[in-house]
Amino acid sequence: MSWMAPIIVFAYNRPDHLQQTLDHLAEADGARESDLWIFCDGPKRGADSTRVKATRKVAQDSAWAERFRLVRIETSQKNKGLARSIIGGVSMVLEDAGRVIVVEDDVLVAPDFLRFMNDCLKFYENDQNVGSVTGFSPFAEQPSDYEKDVMAIPRNCSQCWGTWADRWREVDWDARDAGLLWSNSSLRRRFNTAGNDRVDRLRRQLEGKIDSWSIRFGLWQTLSGRHTIYPLHNRVYNIGYDGSGVHTRHGQNVNFGTALEAHPYVLEHVVEEPAIVRRVARLYGGPWYKRLLRDLRTRLRTRGLR
Numbered sequence: 378m379s380w381m382a383p384i385i386v387f388a389y390n391r392p393d394h395l396q397q398t399l400d401h402l403a404e405a406d407g408a409r410e411s412d413l414w415i416f417c418d419g420p421k422r423g424a425d426s427t428r429v430k431a432t433r434k435v436a437q438d439s440a441w442a443e444r445f446r447l448v449r450i451e452t453s454q455k456n457k458g459l460a461r462s463i464i465g466g467v468s469m470v471l472e473d474a475g476r477v478i479v480v481e482d483d484v485l486v487a488p489d490f491l492r493f494m495n496d497c498l499k500f501y502e503n504d505q506n507v508g509s510v511t512g513f514s515p516f517a518e519q520p521s522d523y524e525k526d527v528m529a530i531p532r533n534c535s536q537c538w539g540t541w542a543d544r545w546r547e548v549d550w551d552a553r554d555a556g557l558l559w560s561n562s563s564l565r566r567r568f569n570t571a572g573n574d575r576v577d578r579l580r581r582q583l584e585g586k587i588d589s590w591s592i593r594f595g596l597w598q599t600l601s602g603r604h605t606i607y608p609l610h611n612r613v614y615n616i617g618y619d620g621s622g623v624h625t626r627h628g629q630n631v632n633f634g635t636a637l638e639a640h641p642y643v644l645e646h647v648v649e650e651p652a653i654v655r656r657v658a659r660l661y662g663g664p665w666y667k668r669l670l671r672d673l674r675t676r677l678r679t680r681g682l683r
Contacts (some may be wrong), residue, residue, distance in 0.1 A: 381411040382498050383489070384411050384413050385416065385478070386399065386480050386481070388418070389482070392431040394617060404488065405491045414466070417429075421456045464590050476498045487612040487637040490613065493512055493612060497539065508605060513537055519610065520656065527620055528607050529604045533595045535590060552583065553672060576675050
């Protein structure tokens, strides 16, 4: 059994994006020692399945078997949607592997991405303050007064991340404890610490307006007192902000720069730095007036959700 965590890629109907994602993963250091799982969702009812079939053709290309340690492909006849696909697929792989690296089908990775992620999964495995790790950094420029190579941020990342079976099993995907946020203002502030869009997203999840695995995972991290380890130097680039994605729209891009380079790093147990967290909150919260309106809206709506 390889010491490298298995890689999971979730795909649907973007063959060109998947091809690029797999090519970059295959070129990353450690790919040949890594198992690759590709989960291909089924076509939506009544929709043209041409691109779904083309995406599966990319996934089933025999060339991947020569570039990874082992390749496994799971296809669904019906459309599960991203949330169900991720929850089910990650749960299945974690039962055997104990740890995973998850990459969406529109993410390009740096040459040292797999090494960084695997080193993080080994180093932070017994650190119960950490709920997940990621290779993505949201900063266009590194903070000049921050000297470490990793950051602890109370916000999970959905486009590329890794976690462990013991954490994943704790998550309540029905979000039954969400009511604690409405009755506990300090807990609600904690949930919104790294961006005040989060309570609003959770509300929409509970109302059935969105179907997000990520906001439910993020709720669990907050309620269990955990954070995510981010790199100071970004190791991924998302090519899905071109209008092709279901969950991303043109112009939403929070990636900066296109250079995917390896960077030396030293892992250490870090705490949340207020300046870093505030910077993340401004980035995801948007302009001040949007943050203010969102806060006011949340205050009004939490009364009805208690």
